[in-house]
Amino acid sequence: MQPKSVTHPNASPTLDVLFQRILARQPDALALVDPLDKQRITGQPPRRLTFAQADRAISALAAHFIEAGLPANSVIAVQLPNTVEFALTALAAHRAGLVVATLPLLWRQAELTVALNRTGARAVVTASRIDGVSHADIAMNAAAECFSIRHVCGFGDGLPEGMASLDNAIVAQSSTKRAVIQDGRKAALVSFDVISDGFRAVPRTHLSVIAGGLALSLESDVPQGATIMSAFTPCSFAGVASSLAMWLLTGGTLVLHHPFDGDVLEQQINDASCDTLVAPAQLALRLDEMDLSGRMPGLRNVMGLWRTPEQIASSASWKARTANLTDVYLFGEAGMFGARRSQDGSPAAIKPGPHGAPREQAGSAISGEILLTPRGTLGLRGPMVVVAAYAPPPPPSDSLIAAPPRDYVDTDYAARLNRAAGTIDVTAPPSGVMAVGGYRFLAQDLQEWAKRLGQGALLTALPDRLSGHRLAGRAPDNSRAREALSELGLNPLMVEAFRDRSNAA
Incomplete structure (x- = not known):
C-alpha cells in the first residue's frame, strides 16, 4: 500500500x-x-x-x-x-x-x-x-x-x-x-x-x-x-x-x-x-563519426548535452540521416535550452527573445527566454530558471528604497549579438570558474588546495577541447601529494592531477 x-x-x-x-x-x-x-x-x-x-x-x-x-x-x-x-x-x-x-x-x-x-x-x-x-x-x-x-x-x-x-x-x-x-x-x-x-x-x-x-x-x-x-x-x-x-x-x-x-x-x-539517445555531446558526435546510422539504425532522436556551450558553433557537422541531433546548451545549474540542428547538420542559430518548443513556434514561452545582459553575458528567463538562487547580493546603499529585483539569471557566459544575422553567439565560459566535464571549481580554490601541499606545489587548470579544462599538478613528491589530497577528502580529479607522468611514454 x-x-x-x-x-x-x-x-x-x-x-x-x-x-x-x-x-x-x-x-x-x-x-x-x-x-x-x-x-x-x-x-x-x-x-x-x-x-x-x-x-x-x-x-x-x-x-x-x-x-x-x-x-x-x-x-x-x-x-x-x-x-x-x-x-x-x-x-x-x-x-x-x-x-x-x-x-x-x-x-x-x-x-x-x-x-x-x-x-x-x-x-x-x-x-x-x-x-x-x-x-x-x-x-x-x-x-x-x-x-x-x-x-x-x-x-x-x-x-x-x-x-x-x-x-x-x-x-x-x-x-x-x-x-x-x-x-x-x-x-x-x-x-x-x-x-x-x-x-x-x-x-x-x-x-x-x-x-x-x-x-x-x-x-x-x-x-x-x-x-x-x-x-x-x-x-x-x-x-x-x-x-x-x-x-x-x-x-x-x-x-x-x-x-x-x-x-x-x-x-x-x-x-x-x-529510438532516443541522451548523452554528452562529445560522445554523440563520436558515435556519428563511427557510422551511427549503420550501427544503431533504430535511433531517431539524439540529444547532445554541452557543458561547454561556447564550443557548439565550431563543432563538427552532424552526418547521420536516420537521426536528428538536438544541441542542448547547459549553463551550469542555472538553466538550459535546446536547438535542433538544421538539415545540413550545422548548429541552429540562436536568437534572443522568447523561444518555444518546437523552436519554429514564434512567440511561445514554453522553454523560456534568452537575452543579452548589459554586461555582455547571456541571461536566461523561464519556468525552469530559479532566479532567487542566483540573485546578486544587494549593493551597499544609504537609500531606504530597495533596488528592483532582477527577473533573470546571469549565466556569466560571455556572449555577443550578431546584428547582421540577429543571433546571439556564446563566446566564452565564466571567468574564474574552471569546468572539468560536469565538475566546476573556482580558480582560487585550486590555488588554496595547492598551498596545503607545501612549498613548490602547483595545481592549475589547462584548457581542454573536450571537457573545457583538465587539471594538472606538480609537487616535489607527486605520490605524497596524492595521498595528502585523498586524506583531505578531495575528489579524484584533484588527486590524479598529481599522477606520475615520468613513465607516460
Missing part, C-alpha cells in the same frame, strides 16, 4: 503524479531497464521493472523513509550511479514528501560535507560500491560531520555498520503511509553549482524540473511512448530533466547506461530498440 497522496484542486502535477498516471494506464508496460554491465558497476545484477513493479518498490522505499523519522519537506541527499535505484529513490522521496539533493559521483568527503551542511540534509542515500569505490564509507564519514543527518542508507551488499539496507526495505514491502500534498509548486530537487561568487545550492520545484524535461522533449520531437537511452548521469538538473522528467512526460521506457562503455552502449541501444 502506498503513502496516501492528496492533490490540491488547483495544483500542477508532481513527478510522482506523472508516474501514477502512467501506472494507471499501463501497469504492465516496461518502465525501467538497468545497464547491462551493472554487475561491474555496483556488484548487483541488472533489473528490468514494469510500472507496477517499480510502483511497489517506490512505495516500500517511501515507507522506509517515513519510518526512519524523516519529516515532510526535509532534504534527502542522493549519490547513486545511473541505475534504476536512482529513479526509484527520487520518486520514493517525492512520494514521502521529501526533497532530493543530487550529489555528483566524483565528490568525496570534503565536497559532500559542504553540500550536506548547506542544505541541512536529514538523510543520505548511496550505494555500497560504485566503480570499485566504497561510496558507503565515504557517505558515513561525511554524515559524521553533519549535525543535521539522522539517517544513512544504501543499496548493495557489505554496507558498513549503522547504514540501513534499502534492498531489504524493498523486500519488506512496508505499508506505512502519511498524507502528502501533491503540488508541483513544492520543492523537488536541489542541485549544486559553482559560480564566480562561490558554491551555490540551487533548489527547484516539480514544475521547474518538468519544464526542463518538456522543453527538451518537444524541441527534439521525442514521441509519446519513446524508449529513451540515458547515458548522462543524474547528478544535476540537466541529468534529471533529460532522463527522469522526460521519461515521465513521454510515458515510455527509460533504459540506463552508466558512462561509459561504447560496446555496451551500442548493444543496449539495439537490444532495447531505443
Whole structure:
C-alpha cells in the first residue's frame, strides 16, 4: 500500500503524479531497464521493472523513509550511479514528501560535507560500491560531520555498520503511509553549482524540473511512448530533466547506461530498440563519426548535452540521416535550452527573445527566454530558471528604497549579438570558474588546495577541447601529494592531477 497522496484542486502535477498516471494506464508496460554491465558497476545484477513493479518498490522505499523519522519537506541527499535505484529513490522521496539533493559521483568527503551542511540534509542515500569505490564509507564519514543527518542508507551488499539496507526495505514491502500534498509548486530537487561568487545550492520545484524535461522533449520531437537511452548521469538538473522528467512526460521506457562503455552502449541501444539517445555531446558526435546510422539504425532522436556551450558553433557537422541531433546548451545549474540542428547538420542559430518548443513556434514561452545582459553575458528567463538562487547580493546603499529585483539569471557566459544575422553567439565560459566535464571549481580554490601541499606545489587548470579544462599538478613528491589530497577528502580529479607522468611514454 502506498503513502496516501492528496492533490490540491488547483495544483500542477508532481513527478510522482506523472508516474501514477502512467501506472494507471499501463501497469504492465516496461518502465525501467538497468545497464547491462551493472554487475561491474555496483556488484548487483541488472533489473528490468514494469510500472507496477517499480510502483511497489517506490512505495516500500517511501515507507522506509517515513519510518526512519524523516519529516515532510526535509532534504534527502542522493549519490547513486545511473541505475534504476536512482529513479526509484527520487520518486520514493517525492512520494514521502521529501526533497532530493543530487550529489555528483566524483565528490568525496570534503565536497559532500559542504553540500550536506548547506542544505541541512536529514538523510543520505548511496550505494555500497560504485566503480570499485566504497561510496558507503565515504557517505558515513561525511554524515559524521553533519549535525543535521539522522539517517544513512544504501543499496548493495557489505554496507558498513549503522547504514540501513534499502534492498531489504524493498523486500519488506512496508505499508506505512502519511498524507502528502501533491503540488508541483513544492520543492523537488536541489542541485549544486559553482559560480564566480562561490558554491551555490540551487533548489527547484516539480514544475521547474518538468519544464526542463518538456522543453527538451518537444524541441527534439521525442514521441509519446519513446524508449529513451540515458547515458548522462543524474547528478544535476540537466541529468534529471533529460532522463527522469522526460521519461515521465513521454510515458515510455527509460533504459540506463552508466558512462561509459561504447560496446555496451551500442548493444543496449539495439537490444532495447531505443529510438532516443541522451548523452554528452562529445560522445554523440563520436558515435556519428563511427557510422551511427549503420550501427544503431533504430535511433531517431539524439540529444547532445554541452557543458561547454561556447564550443557548439565550431563543432563538427552532424552526418547521420536516420537521426536528428538536438544541441542542448547547459549553463551550469542555472538553466538550459535546446536547438535542433538544421538539415545540413550545422548548429541552429540562436536568437534572443522568447523561444518555444518546437523552436519554429514564434512567440511561445514554453522553454523560456534568452537575452543579452548589459554586461555582455547571456541571461536566461523561464519556468525552469530559479532566479532567487542566483540573485546578486544587494549593493551597499544609504537609500531606504530597495533596488528592483532582477527577473533573470546571469549565466556569466560571455556572449555577443550578431546584428547582421540577429543571433546571439556564446563566446566564452565564466571567468574564474574552471569546468572539468560536469565538475566546476573556482580558480582560487585550486590555488588554496595547492598551498596545503607545501612549498613548490602547483595545481592549475589547462584548457581542454573536450571537457573545457583538465587539471594538472606538480609537487616535489607527486605520490605524497596524492595521498595528502585523498586524506583531505578531495575528489579524484584533484588527486590524479598529481599522477606520475615520468613513465607516460
